[in-house]
Amino acid sequence: MLDVDKSEITLTNKVGNEEIIISANVNHSVDGGGGDGDPSMEKETPGGIRAKPNFDVEVKKGNQTLVFSCSFLPNEMEGGQEDFEDVFVIGEVSLFDGEAKKTDYAIAGDILDEYLYDLFMNFLEDRGISNEFISKFSELCTNYEHYLYIELMVNLQKFLKEEV
Template sequence: MLYFNLIRFSFILKVVKMRSTAVCRALSKALQRHVSTAAVSLSNELIDALKNEITAEKQLEKENLRGEQAPRISGFEITTDGANVHLAKLHGVPLALPSLTIEIIKAQQRLCFYLDLFFPDAFSVLIAVDFRVAEFYIAPASKGTEDEDVPESVYSSSGKYIDPTLHDLLFNHYLAERGFDQKFCREVVDFATHYEHSQYVKLLTDIKSFVSK
């Protein structure tokens, strides 16, 4: 009698276990369907938001940034690669490479200036742009790559402490002869504003494409 009870008890356990497994599978499938539906809904909402933002940014570009074509910078050749913008100008033999850093190259050396752009008058931000030299130094010329690091042994000085006469000759007249003046700064700001905006629109477009896959 005990033997049959054990068999029956074992059978009941198996039935309960099978039912429990079936319930878990059903719940798992229902949860997967819910998560999948929610993910699709969120993706569609995100795609719609990105579309609206891209449309708005392109309208802003059309109304305030003079169209899709970025403005030019007089006398400079512009090369872009994503977030990198490279400007080059030939002045006699030396090659000036302005970006955040100006490098004037002669033979095996380069005279380098780190520039900070600023607005001289807070009320004329749409007109006047100027620069101050934050740092300057002489370094060996790059060997093959323009972004080559400057050796740690190179001494640099702050532009704040230079003699006023030398400041005027080196930072103003010397750079102005090579095209680095207020007009150049204004054109850089115009170009950078337009180019940064176009890169932002491209980023939104790439995100929309990624989410849509």
């Protein structure tokens, strides 16, 4: 299910006893384009820009929630190394009961054991959060950000034309 609230995009899916929620904010999420990145991420986009927002993947089971805070790799790193094929990285992982609190512990993705990090990436892929899916999610965010940009320009024009 897709839900939007101003600049927020939320995708929700239920798989077995898990609810998977992907959320992102498209504000400040566009890059300048350029041709240095992963070819799968470089489809023609409005104005040559691509939205690559930070995003959270929540996996809820009962009262517990496992959260992966993720971000897209910079263009120069995407596909740049043979053994580095991911288009996104896990920046942080947390697990909590009930609602999230500021005091819940979260571990940075870059200090995770490499084996555990790979297990987490496989865990996400097993739930459909693959490089291909995230590339399509970026495309969705790009189109939605472009829609919001046009809406803002139209509203600015109306605002500026109104007499005081």
